[in-house]
Amino acid sequence: MLLLVLVDNDRQMITRLLQANMTDENLADLARLRIRYQNFPGARDLQRNLNLALQQWGLTEEELFEKTRKIHSQKKVY
Numbered sequence: 476m477l478l479l480v481l482v483d484n485d486r487q488m489i490t491r492l493l494q495a496n497m498t499d500e501n502l503a504d505l506a507r508l509r510i511r512y513q514n515f516p517g518a519r520d521l522q523r524n525l526n527l528a529l530q531q532w533g534l535t536e537e538e539l540f541e542k543t544r545k546i547h548s549q550k551k552v553y
Contacts, residue, residue, distance in 0.1 A: 482518060485508060485511070486520075488504060489524045492504060492505055492508075492528045493524060493527060493531065499546045499550075499552060502539065502542050502543050502546060503543050503546060505525065505529070505532075505539060506543040508521075508525055509525050509529075509536060509539065512525060
């Protein structure tokens, strides 16, 4: 049951990211969710939408992680 709530909350966040601008907080959320759903069995729709968000912001996964490492080294995001 808890997993379903988590996935539903993540789905809402990903939908928001698809409509949002690239900010430090949004980059951190995207990176966190990419890590969470990497090698996750199922949730293919979430993985596709995470890829779409990366494409919309013109980033590769490597660039995303590079940016978020820099963000986390400079300030607390959460």
